[in-house]
Amino acid sequence: QLPIYGAPPLKSKYIEEQPGCLQQQLLALRSTIGHYFGWCQSAYVFVRNGIMDSIQFGKDAYVYLNNPPPEFLPKAAVITVSGLAGVVLARKGSRFKKIAYPLGLTTVGYSVCYPAQSVVIAKVTGKKLLCASHQTYEAVRSLWADKETVTKV
Incomplete structure (x- = not known):
């Protein structure tokens, strides 16, 4: 009955090993x-x-x-020809015309061939433009409102 180890101290606390x-x-x-x-x-x-x-x-x-469906090639031809007509009409114009005419005439050709989809796109685009214009208006108004309050004080 000889103990190999001594009695543990009464107040011992555990210290976690710190990483090396x-x-x-x-x-x-x-x-x-x-x-x-x-x-x-x-x-x-x-x-x-x-x-x-x-x-x-x-x-x-x-x-x-x-x-392809039977109506695909004629519709593609109308859209392509309208875009090429825009390129021809804008050949001697400004940079704006060189972008706006082909894009606008291609859009017209698309809206002639696909009227239902054009209406949906126009509605969504209109809503997004309205939202963007309201945000721009509010931002500019807040800038002016801050300047007015500073000058009045």
């Missing part, structure tokens, strides 16, 4: 590399999804153009 210098450096290295690998993985997923979407779009376009 090598352990701290490895932890810092792992966290830095972890952030880098996370960024690389998200970039890889983004690029992979973009490539897969592009491949699928190409396959769908190939299938669609192999068996």
Whole structure:
């Protein structure tokens, strides 16, 4: 009955082991590399999804153009000719005309061929323009309101 160990002290407290210098450096290295690998993985997923979407779009376009609906080619011709007419009309104009005429006439050709879709696009664009104009108005008004309050004080 000889005890090998002595009796533990009555007031003992647990002290957690502090990490050493090598352990701290490895932890810092792992966290830095972890952030880098996370960024690389998200970039890889983004690029992979973009490539897969592009491949699928190409396959769908190939299938669609192999068996186009009967009204597709005349509509495409009207849209193309209207865009080319805009290019011809703007050939000796300013830069604005060289952009606005082809874009505008192509839009007119599209709206002639696809009136229902044109109405939807016009409504959505109108709502977005209205929202943007309200935001611009409020921003300018707040700038003027701040200047007026400063001058009155």
